Amino acid sequence: MYGKKVKLRLLFLSFIFLIIVLSIFLILKSLEENVVYFISPTEIKNLSEIDNSKRIRVGGMVKEETIKVSQNEISFVITDFKNEINVNYSGAIPNLFSEGKGVVAEGYLSDRSFLKAKKILAKHDENYMPPEVKEALENNK
């Protein structure tokens, strides 16, 4: 038989192993729940079904002449030059939000052409375009 020390060590090792497996499981599970997918307006059009409870990001350009402002809300249209989606938002907007510029809106879909945004994302650089937006635009050219 194995000595007491070896047994203790084995117990300790399996304990550590268990903890590692447990924490990895925890991390992955929470990852699954908290991931926000990035979708372009065209992809939304092609979705087979929409999930109202899933938070998503939609990126594209703010269509010219579409920003409408009321006291508590702003609404605008995000376009990837192929398809469009209406966005409704109340809250603070970032510095570089304007017509004809890139934008990423995060929120929940009401239906295929309407997004209730919870967050509008900021950028630091006027020439910078979020990689997702750039790609979405390039794909549609």
Add this chain to the structure above:
Amino acid sequence: MISSHIGYYSLILGFILSISLLIYSVYCFKKNNTKINQNIFSILFLQFFTVIISFISLVYSFVISDFSNETVYNNSHTTKPIFYKISGTWGNHEGSLLLWLLVLTLFIFLFIVFSKKQPTKYRLLSIFFQQIIICGFFLFLLSTSNPFNFLFPVPNEGLGLNPILQDPALAIHPPILYLGYVGSSIIFSASLASLVQNNINSLWAIHIKKWIQIAWVFLTIGILLGSVWAYYELGWGGFWFWDPVENVSLMPWLCLTALLHTIIVLEKRSLLKSWTVILSIATFTLSMSGTFLVRSGILNSVHTFANDPKRGVFILLFLFGLILLSLILFFIYQDKENNSQKNFFLISKETSILINNWFMMYFLSVVLIGTIYPIFLEVLINEKISIGPPFFNKLLIPFLAIFLIFMSIGPKLKWIKDNFGRIKYLRIILFFICIITSFYLIKKTSSEILFTSVLGGAAVYLLFISIEDLFKKKYNTSQVISHFGFSLFILSILFNSLFSNEFSANMKVGQELSFKKDQIKFLKIKILEKENYKSVIANFEIIDEKENVISMYPEIRIYNQPNILTSEADIISSVFSDKFMVINLLKGEEIFNVRYQKKPFMIWIWISAFLISFGGILSLFKRN
């Protein structure tokens, strides 16, 4: 023109010196001298000198707005105030790398000067490993990101510095952060050298501890400054967003904090030798990959600046090489005689430090996975995702509570062996009182009462314990201050996130709205022409429930070169609460997007974070 030439050639000279140092240190190593050759000091100093010449000439080019230099052209403008011309030097990719290099060469020089009591061979090897890193940075600068490229024809005007970088906090944030990162490179080289020399013992621990503390203090303050900047310049009203760029600075910090604790075990008990080396390697690797991830444009971050992906490949290869080298060395020279069994008792200070390490590693892996998982997913199945704060909060908060409890018990335990008999029942009662009090405090506000109240209770408990220790003097003052700071930090963040209020609306001049019990009046706007921007200052009046009238002046700056808008938040800080107001232009210049926040205990977050690092500063001046 001439300054760029000087800068460039002195960089090349520095590179040659670096190669010669690599060869020379091996040569000296083979010769078995008892003392370090005077030549090595001279070459090290000369190398530092060449880099500083190069750095000064870049600063000079920025100051005189020499647009024949590409870096200056891309990042400067004649109308920029002189302070930002200088800070613009490291506000860009090329300049910031030159700063890295400057700090690298400075640190190795200081390291050799201040390690006279250490074995000669160990010092030579440290130089050797450090020069490998320095050499890599020279190559990187000269091949892919030369700060001294010429432009012809010479443009009349530069493109200007991104206005959000034109800020005093951000002018000193990168240098301080780099001091932390680069400090970890010294730890890396020294522990590799020590590994090869089989020199990892208490004496070495005492010597390297100071360097770990230095790196840790700078890293902590660097992160703090970045966070302060984000708070008042980005106008989001928060200080930490779990943004990838923030995460990459937090990862080396977690690792370094683990190392900061482990090194004490090595010093007092000569245990955990291999673990110390692994942590040193990991800290530096994480610092390097931080630079790589930020600079390569791989990270999908709101902080990202437009940049060149080719550079990423170089850093990636370099990083890969360094990791490979250190792993090979680790497996060859790892301490074969297994002495981890020697007197490692369950209830002892060393176990509590080990527990600290386990927690740090857990926090690290959560942050790491949260940061790189999106990259992997994009590369593997071309799916674009982002991971937001809920992920981190959910995984970190419950464990943070347990961590805090261990944090209040751990430092009280004795080395080698302790027992449960010393537990005072009063303490346990105090602990439960803390939790129950915080439960009742938090009950009304939070959705996750259980976790937050345990967290709050644990933090309050740690706070009491640290205050008690402060008056005893028997304990290690710097440790108590840092732990006290940490508990205050967690408490302020907790109360801040629970009791913050936010109001946002789109308002015209003259409009009046109410928010909870406050009245918010938009009185007027004023437009001013400044040196390099146009400023739109709004005037708001806020009347609170006690009829106090507060005027706030949030501002929008419209910079002319580059043409960018920034919002300057108006923040009124008081002991208990911050009032934060930021405005933004909507369509035209008539309607403004107004955001008003009340953020309790905001100032205490900064104070407590400073206290944490202040503990580190104190320990630097402590004699062994």
